[in-house]
Amino acid sequence: MQQEKNEVLIYAPALCPMALTLDVIGGKWKPLVVYLVSQGVNRFSTLEKQLPGISRKMLANQLRELESDGLLSREIFAEVPPRVEYSLTEKGASLMEVLMPVYEWGARNLQHRMRHLH
């Protein structure tokens, strides 16, 4: 794993797949949003209920970004009242798979960081 002494590598977030991935899934709410959608919580209002503390604007922004990154798809139903449903794309599902071990690592190593809500 050790690099050659004279090898010069320049690293930058814009070139690192890890940083790019964290940019796509990072942020305070995105992993929870993706997870909830994967669990069938697929409408704006139900997501909002499950995410106490998130603002409408933030939820809308996160959903737009997740959609434009191809993780979620968005289906609009021309009804009254209007209805929109989100679902996980294949790409989103494949990301969820690689993220599960990360989730488990956190569960094993970060208990001390958990805040207990009442």
Place this chain on the structure above:
Amino acid sequence: MQQEKNEVLIYAPALCPMALTLDVIGGKWKPLVVYLVSQGVNRFSTLEKQLPGISRKMLANQLRELESDGLLSREIFAEVPPRVEYSLTEKGASLMEVLMPVYEWGARNLQHRMRHLH
């Protein structure tokens, strides 16, 4: 994977291991810093050279946080000139392992997001 219809789950970043982990490793520079340290780039000034664009303050902050989260250890040598070396802890190494698939996912799925630097 589908939850029961009447099950009511409340999600919050403070309770989600994924969000906690992303908080620990997230941010623009942390994954690169951890990776570089794992590759033997273990001093402040060499890290700074490899991370064009990062400010001293940011690098110092990220190193402090990574240290307090137990991912990096910091060894101070009482010399002139002063010398400090960072290294990956076991915990940091175990995180790197679960993050490799994330890295690979990004490499496969996020090429379109890469910016070419000259």
Place this chain on the structure above:
DNA sequence: CTGGATCCAACGAGATACTG
């Protein structure tokens, strides 16, 4: 119901100067 647009406050991050 699902958002977009706007305004504003708070926080994060860069630049610079200084220190053990």
Place this chain on the structure above:
DNA sequence: CAGTATCTCGTTGGATCCAG
């Protein structure tokens, strides 16, 4: 060499109002 302190500014996110 390896940082810290301060100051400032830009961006982010919350609140509110409006619309399809």
